[in-house]
Structures are given as C-alpha cells and as structure tokens.
Amino acid sequence: MFCYQCEQTDRTGETPGCHTKGTCGKDETTAALQDLLVHLCKGVAQYAVRGRALGAVDREASAVVAYGLFSTLTNVNFNAARFVKLIHEAAAVRDRVRAGYEEAALAAGRDPERLRGPAVFEPAGDVDGLLAQAGQAGIRAGVELVGEDVVGLRAFVLYALKGVSAYMHHARVVGYRSDEVDAGMEAELDYLAGEPTDVEDLLAHVSAVGRVNLQVMALLDSANTGTFGTPSPTKVRTSPVAGKAILVSGHGFDELLELLKQTEGTGIRIYTHGEMLPAHAYPELGKYPHLAGNHGGAWQDQQQDFAAFPGPVVMTSNCLIEPLPAYKTRTFTTGPVGWPGVRHIAGYDFKAVVRAAKATPGFAETAPEALITIGFGRNALLSISEDIVNAVHSGDIRHMFLIGGCDGAAPGRDYYTELARATPAESVILTLGCNKYRFNKLSHGTTPGGLPRLLDVGQCNDTYAALRVAETLSAALDTDINDLPLTIVLAWFEQKALAVLATLIHLGLRNVRTGPTVPAFVTEPVWRLLSERFGLRTSESAEKDLADALGATR
Structure with a gap:
C-alpha cells in the first residue's frame, strides 16, 4: 500500500507515506481497494464530461462518484467488503454513463471518442484479482517518469476533490444538488484521468478545485439553513444530565434529526460530539428538548470520550478511528462510514440504537452546569x-x-x-x-x-x-x-481542509498560515x-x- 493523504502520514522513511498499514488503522487490502474505487470514479467522470457536453446528463452518477470518493477520505470507511461492492457498483455506473454518451454522440452524428485509462478498466470479480490490479491505480503510479512534484500536485487536486465530495454528499442527502458542482467535480476527475504532467497547469487546477469547493460550500450552506433553519447564537451544555443517553458524532445533521424524531418521548437524551456541536444552533434541531448537550472534544479524543460515554455511539461521517473493545459493541455507523464488526445502519432506522440506549446505564447523575456559546x-x-x-x-x-x-x-x-x-x-x-x-x-x-x-x-x-x-x-x-x-x-489534517485551502488560493487570499506541518505530498x-x-x-x-x-x- 501507499497513502499520504493526511497529516498522520508516516514520515520516517525515505519516501513519506504509510507503506504497510495506515497510522489511521487502514490495512493494505482496504487501501488498495480505495485506490481502485477512485480509479473507477475517474472513469465515470471521463464519460460524464463528454456526455454532458452533448446533453446526456446522468445526475445519479455524480451521487455515486461523491459517495465513492467520500468513502475514501481519512477515517471514514475501513471495511474491505464494502469497497468491493462499491467498486462493482461504480463500474456498472461507468458503463451506463458510457452507453448514454455513445448514444448521444451517434445521435449528434459524431463518432464516440475511444478513451483509455479508467474509462476502460475492468475490475476483477474477487478480492485477490482486485488486489493484483491495484498497482495501476495508486497515487504514485508513474512517479519514475513524471517525478515527485507532478505526482504531489496531482495528489493535491485529488485530495481536495475528496473534500469537495464530502460536502456534496451532505448537501445531496437533504435534497440539494447542483449541475454546476457536479460538472466541476467531473471535469477535475476527467483532467486527472488524463495523467497531467505540467506543473503550471496543475496549479491552475488546484485553484479550479477551490472554485468548485466554494460553490459546494455555498450549496451546503443553503442546504443546512433550508432544512434545519438559520443558526443563531446558542448556549450549549457541556456537562451531562442524569439519564439514558446516545452520542452522535461526525457531520450528519440529517441523521441527527431523524434520531431526535425517533427518540422523542422515550426519555433518552441525545448528545453531540466533535463536528456535530454546531447542530445545537439550528432551530429545527435545537427545538428538541432532549438534545441535551455536547460531550467530549475533537475526533482524536474519541477513544477516551466514547469509552467514558454510558450509551451507544453513532458515527455519521468521517472521523472514525478504531473502536476500542470498551465501546465497540455499542458503536454504530451510518452512510459511508464503516469498520469491520461494527453494526451499520442503512437508511434512518435507529431502532437498534434506541434498544442499545435502553440497555446501557446512561449518566447516573447530573453534573454542575457548564456552557459554551456557538x-x-x-x-x-x-x-x-x-x-x-x-x-x-x-x-x-x-x-x-x-x-x-x-x-x-x-x-x-x-x-x-x-x-x-x-x-x-x-x-x-x-x-x-x-x-x-x-x-x-x-x-x-x-x-x-x-x-x-x-x-x-x-x-x-x-x-x-x-x-x-x-x-x-x-x-x-x-x-x-x-x-x-x-x-x-x-x-489541516485531512482532505476537507485541503479543499478549503484550495478555495483560499482560488480567491487570491494571501499570507494564509497553514500547519502544523506541510502535507507530505507537497x-x-x-x-x-x-x-x-x-x-x-x-x-x-x-x-x-x-x-x-x-x-x-x-
């Protein structure tokens, strides 16, 4: 394996990167399958770009690409079996988009382009076969020919696109999407599929991804306010209240809302963790009195925070690290998140989480009130x-x-x-x-x-x-x-911060300080x-x- 997409990258060797196992816990098999999934997403984009130019737009394909790329972000999905399924789903979508493009080309009196690379890649039917194919899809493929600078800039564009994909997914699940954003994502993946080598051109595409990210952040802003109301200054309790409890981490406001609805009147209190803290300021979420407060700190503290929490934990998006035995059996994942042996919730059916909350002790007593303002x-x-x-x-x-x-x-x-x-x-x-x-x-x-x-x-x-x-x-x-x-x-830590950095570059903001380290791929x-x-x-x-x-x- 080789991965250097986040700050946890092993920098001890001659070539910075995780070579045998990710510091995040990702194993070689999962890493290889993620590379293949990204490769196929590029293939979808190759045909989508050409089909879009002829009026053959497959909007569902962009959802598959966003979900697929999001699944490969740092600390999202570690489940190899899920990636095998996603790879074959992406291949089927690629073939569907190709058929749509070819039909539109012929209808326009044109010969369809004969594409190469991801556009014609055929994934093997089993894990062993896929692993044998993975070498051609790795981020450093061809480094001997083009050099580290070019490969690093390709990585910058790709990793920033992964950040964009997360925002696209969060907007889409509440019904917000944009042809402009979809087209921007497809265009940049198509560009990478062509294996670009010009440094100046690659720098221009870092800025181009920043433009797409600005568009998708605006879309997500509309999605969140349109669905959950306009946030306003709110005091949030950071100390527990006695009673049964569920903890929700990640970024999925939509899943939090459904959980709040399904636990209304049960006596179970819902707490947020990490990036879910802002949920309390949205009126459609904050109106539920059993949204009780925020527990713990940032994602990297989750092993101690989750172990200390006396109820089930729901991970709704990126930020998952290996669940400890102390809480693994009461951990649940949703959406693109996954870990082998951890129960996954399809859709918004939280019955198993509610049962787990009733079976766990909850907080024994109410702690003195502590508040922060968001x-x-x-x-x-x-x-x-x-x-x-x-x-x-x-x-x-x-x-x-x-x-x-x-x-x-x-x-x-x-x-x-x-x-x-x-x-x-x-x-x-x-x-x-x-x-x-x-x-x-x-x-x-x-x-x-x-x-x-x-x-x-x-x-x-x-x-x-x-x-x-x-x-x-x-x-x-x-x-x-x-x-x-x-x-x-x-x-910066992972790919969403890189997408934001690309946006700052696109807008021409100067003297931005970033750290604490320079990304290993730069x-x-x-x-x-x-x-x-x-x-x-x-x-x-x-x-x-x-x-x-x-x-x-x-």
Missing part, C-alpha cells in the same frame, strides 16, 4: 457586521483571527491554544471545524466595545460563512480583502512555488505569528 453563522455574523466595522474604526477591534480547520493528535497543535490565548482584548477570533476544541472552553471575554471575542462559526464547511463576512467587511471598509486586519490560520519545490505564488506560510510559533499579525495592523 451559532455565529453567516446570518448572525452579517447582522453584527456594522458593529464590527464601527469597532474597527474606533480601535475596539485591532485585528481579527480566523483560527479553524481540522484538529489532530500530532505534536505541535498546542500552537492553536497558545495563539488563541495570546490574542489581545482588542481582537476577535472566528473559529470553525473541530480545531476549536483547542480553545473554545477558555474564557475569552468581550472586546472593549462589548462584542464576544470568540465567535464559533460552525463546521469546517462554514468557512463559506466566514468568507462572505470578510467580503462584506472589505466592502464596508472600502479595502481589498487582503488589506483587512485579518489573519487566517488554517489547521514537495519542497512545490511548497516554495505555492508560497511565492499564493503567499502561503507555515505556522511557526504562536508568539512570532501573533507579532507578525499585529505588526501588520499597527
């Missing part, structure tokens, strides 16, 4: 944008920090705690993603003018909200967005190029980075 989404921020502009003019706000992204377990992530703690009283911190758990329970107080200093914007995809607010502020202050008193510090020459071209900077020390940020606004 819910500063796009509309909430825009409603106070005039106050922020006035505070900037008056000096009550000297600087704004956007500190967010994916948390992780690697050394160096105390940087984000130190940075947030050290920001001055005349500043505001916007945060999103699970990186917020590094500092969201600290007391940040208010600015001299009385605005809350910590504004929790939501999930990682709510970067869209922060960007819209930045655009509003730049217009109100009559300045370029890069001249705002704003520092963006993006914590070679030193490519990183120098990204730094020179787009102003990307690595996080150094909290003290130095803070001084640089505040020095720019003196």
